[in-house]
Amino acid sequence: xxxxxxxxxxxxxxxxxxxxxxxxxxxxxxxxxxxxxxxxxxxxxxxxxxxxxxxxxxxxxxxxxxxxxxxxxxxxxxxxxxxxxxxxxxxxxxxxxxxxxxxxxxxxxxxxxxxxxxxxxxxxxxxxxxxxxxxxxxxxxxxxxxxxxxxxxxxxxxxxxxxxxxxxxxxxxxxxxxxxxxxxxxxxxxxxxxxxxxxxxxxxxxxxxxxxxxxxxxxxxxxxxxxxxxxxxxxxxxxxxxxxxxxxxxxxxxxxxxxxxxxxxxxxxxxxxxxxxxxxxxxxxxxxxxxxxxxxxxxxxxxxxxxxxxxxxxxxxxxxxxxxxxxxxxxxxxxxxxxxxxxxxxxxxxxxxxxxxxxxxxxxxxxxxxxxxxxxxxxxxxxxxxxxxxxxxxxxxxxxxxxxxxxxxxxxxxxxxxxxxxxxxxxxxxxxxxx
RNA sequence: UCCUCAGUAGCUCAAUGGCAGAGCAUCCGGCUGUUAACCGGAGGGUUGUAGGUUCGAGUCCUACCUGAGGAGCCA
Numbered sequence: 001x002x003x004x005x006x007x008x009x010x011x012x013x014x015x016x017x018x019x020x021x022x023x024x025x026x027x028x029x030x031x032x033x034x035x036x037x038x039x040x041x042x043x044x045x046x047x048x049x050x051x052x053x054x055x056x057x058x059x060x061x062x063x064x065x066x067x068x069x070x071x072x073x074x075x076x077x078x079x080x081x082x083x084x085x086x087x088x089x090x091x092x093x094x095x096x097x098x099x100x101x102x103x104x105x106x107x108x109x110x111x112x113x114x115x116x117x118x119x120x121x122x123x124x125x126x127x128x129x130x131x132x133x134x135x136x137x138x139x140x141x142x143x144x145x146x147x148x149x150x151x152x153x154x155x156x157x158x159x160x161x162x163x164x165x166x167x168x169x170x171x172x173x174x175x176x177x178x179x180x181x182x183x184x185x186x187x188x189x190x191x192x193x194x195x196x197x198x199x200x201x202x203x204x205x206x207x208x209x210x211x212x213x214x215x216x217x218x219x220x221x222x223x224x225x226x227x228x229x230x231x232x233x234x235x236x237x238x239x240x241x242x243x244x245x246x247x248x249x250x251x252x253x254x255x256x257x258x259x260x261x262x263x264x265x266x267x268x269x270x271x272x273x274x275x276x277x278x279x280x281x282x283x284x285x286x287x288x289x290x291x292x293x294x295x296x297x298x299x300x301x302x303x304x305x306x307x308x309x310x311x312x313x314x315x316x317x318x319x320x321x322x323x324x325x326x327x328x329x330x331x332x333x334x335x336x337x338x339x340x341x342x343x344x345x346x347x348x349x350x351x352x353x354x355x356x357x358x359x360x361x362x363x364x365x366x367x368x369x370x371x372x373x374x375x376x377x378x379x380x381x382x383x384x385x386x387x388x389x390x391x392x393x394x395x396x397x398x399x400x401x402x403x404x405x406x407x408x409x410x411x412x413x414x415x416x417x418x419x420x421x422x423x424x425x426x427x428x429x430x431x432x433x434x435x
Numbered sequence: 436u437c438c439u440c441a442g443u444a445g446c447u448c449a450a451u452g453g454c455a456g457a458g459c460a461u462c463c464g465g466c467u468g469u470u471a472a473c474c475g476g477a478g479g480g481u482u483g484u485a486g487g488u489u490c491g492a493g494u495c496c497u498a499c500c501u502g503a504g505g506a507g508c509c510a
Contacts (some may be wrong), residue, residue, distance in 0.1 A: 033473090034466040053467065063490030070460095085468075102501050104461095105445075112458050116502055172508090187509090214508055215436070227510060304496045306506080349510095415455060420510095431502070 001088055001098040003077035010046035011261075013090050013145045022077045023048070023092065026127070027068050027103075029110060034215035037065045039094065041076065044260070046131060049086055050076060052094040058312045061097050070109070071127065073100040088261075122426055133262035136409045137255060142207075144254040145228050148247055149205045154230060157197040157204045159190030161211075165385040172213035174223075182290050186211035189404060192334075192389050194231040195365060198400055199392055205230040217430055219419040220307065220357055222408060224428035231402035237346040238334075240401040244350055244360050245280050247405065248320055252276040255414055268416040272354060275318045282322045283338045285344065287406075288313055304330040311355040320359070333375040335363040336399070348403070358411035358434055362403020 005020035013021070025043030032038070035054040040047055052065050078094040085091075108124055118125045125131050149156070152162055160174070161182040178184035185229070190206040197204040207228040214221065230243060252273055255263070263270055283291070291298040297312055299305075303314070304326070314321060325344040329335055335345035347363035366372045376386055383390075411423035421427035426435065 029470085029471055030467085031469045033469065036467040038468085038469050038472090049470080051468080055467090085470085087470075106460095107445075109446065112471090113469065114447075114503090115444070195507080210510080212509070216506095216508070218505065249463070287465050304508085312505080358510060404510060409510055 001075075002094060003075060003096050003098070005077045010041075010043050010048045010088075011048070013048060013092075016080045017082055017090065019076060019082060021092070022075065024075050024100075025073070027074055028127075028129075029073045030065075030068055032066060037062070037078075039065060039068065039273065039281075040095075041074065041092075042127070042129075042132075044132070046088065048088060048090060048092055050078060050092040050094045050430075052097070056093065057095065057097075064099065064285070065097055068097075068099065068375075069103050070106040071103040071124075073103075074098060074146065075100060081357060082245075090297040092114050092208060092309075100235075104163060106305060112170070119421065119427070120434070126425060129265055131422065134411065134415050134417065136262050137259050137266075137423060138423060140255050140259050141407060141414065142226075143412055144245070144251040145207065145405075147254075149228075149248045154203045154205050155197075155201040156204060157194075157201055158208055159186050159187065159193035159206045161198070161208065163187045165382070166259060172215075174211050174213045176201055178399050182226050189227070190210050190229050191231075191404070194229050194402060195400065195430070196388070198231040198233045198402070199396070199398070204231050209329065217432055218307070219421075220409070222420055222424065222427055222429055225420075225424070226407040227404045228407065229402060229404040231400065233400045234398050235364070235401045236399055237324065237348065237401060240364060240403055241280075241282060241324070241348050244322070244348065244362060244403055244405070245278055245320075248350065248360070248379050248410075249276060249278055249282075251252070251410065252414065263415070266415050266417075272318075274352075274416065276320065278324050278341070280320050280350070282324060284324050285326045288323050291316065302327050302329065305333075307357060310351050310357045312358070314351040314353050314355060320350050320352050321350055322348050322350050331363070333379045334365050334372065336366050336401075342392065346401075352409070352413040354413070356409065358406075359409045359413060360403050360405045364401035367393065367397045367399045 003022045005022045006016065008016050008021040008023060010023060023041055023043055025041045028040040028042045028047060030039050037052040039050040039052060041050055052060050070292055075098045076094055077096045078092040080095055081091050082089060083091045107121055126135060131381050162178060173185040173188060174201045175183050177186055188210055194204060194206055205228060209226050210227050213223060224397045232239065256270060256273055289299055289301050290310055291311060294313055297309060299309060300376060325338055327349055331345045335347050338346055345363060349358050350360035351357060352359045369390060372390065383397055408420045408423040412420050417423060422430060
């Protein structure tokens with residue numbers, strides 16, 4: 001079969017109005033009315049409806065279209081025509097059709113399916129309109145994050161995934177055999193290495209997968225997730241919050257600029273995202289506890305917020321809110337205490353609006369050698385494992401700080417999803433390692 | 436680890452302790468503007484597993500398996 005026309009991707013189809021193009025992709029859906037077929041084709045860049053009328057093609061081509069099954073791969077050619085009835089504004093009047101690979105009994109039908117069924121077929125589910133839109137937004141979020149840091153003079157310095165011990169000592173680690181006799185652990189944060197990198201390179205960030213063996217079963221947790229972590233020498237808490245604020249605004253703005261089609265396909269209320277502008281409200285943990293109690297949510301000073309607490313707090317604001325100065329007791333060992341009030345830490349959590357919860361956690365780090373050593377001992381961490389980390393305080397210590405932002409949580413929020421597992425191509429959860 | 440809920444056709448779900456059902460998908464036929472198209476017909480079942488109660492169990496009881504939602508913890 002020979003096809004006439006210019007090779008085109010569906011997302012660029014508007015540029016080819018009135019022209020003959022060749023599209024290569026898969027059959028997404030087919031509707032037929034006897035003498036006219038409607039073939040929705042997707043090519044990864046978008047979806048378009050091809051219209052084949054019996055009068056316009058030879059008999060063999062028309063019969064081929066009549067028996068075309070869902071997700072058969074095809075090469076087709078036709079003329080691009082603007083049409084108000086088409087969701088994307090354009091249709092393709094088909095002239096030729098070639099099946100590259102057939103597809104029998106495709107398991108994901110246009111009707112409803114359960115979560116387990118879809119997750120078992122995640123490798124196929126990502127072909128759907130919604131799921132492919134999410135993954136395209138995810139790619140935009142990641143691109144926005146990298147541009148943000150690269151454009152500001154940050155150096156990308158990635159941290160190891162095999163680590164010798166716990167970074168924070170609290171979360172559970174995934175052990176793996178490391179050659180013959182040694183046990184390594186999959187990293188749960190690049191934080192500590194990031195601090196060393198910041199002392200070498202000034203402003204740095206790492207971006208990669210992290211692993212947590214927490215036996216969580218909630219819509220906000222994955223055992224493998226991606227996190228971007230900047231770290232800045234000489235930064236204090238306010239600098240860390242400024243950076244977090246700029247990053248979130250930059251990412252949301254760029255997705256709004258470049259991924260309107262996908263957000264629309266996801267039925268996202270973009271007016272909520274358009275409110276994400278500087279400055280974010282900044283409240284202290286003390287304020288937050290008071291707010292919760294004023295709203296009738298019983299909460300005692302000293303604990304960490306649960307998901308309902310976070311939602312209640314975030315719902316008081318129309319944009320992300322920065323909550324600072326949590327009790328040191330509930331936070332990581334390396335966080336600098338507030339000099340005015342040593343029982344709270346110079347830390348910040350950024351809570352997304354609309355109940356999406358914590359998307360960023362960060363702090364100013366302890367700069368003083370003696371205090372850091374004391375904290376390591378208080379947390380029963382083995383000093384030997386942290387000698388290299390203590391070196392950073394032995395040799396030219398400076399105030400510094402940074403944060404981690406969970407990519408999937410940001411994608412979930414921006415896309416308006418109700419579960420983190422749709423924000424990553426292949427989610428790893430407590431009960432899922434396949435496909 | 437704990438709490439709650441669910442498991443019946445390929446999928447999504449019905450079925451008072453009394454004949455195993457529907458819609459969609461698949462296959463066949465019809466239809467020149469369909470958007471999860473529509474209309475007619477056909478095929479499709481070890482009710483998660485193992486026990487128990489009962490004249491009789493998809494339904495009640497026990498254990499286990501699998502999954503979902505939540506708690507804790509976190510990004």
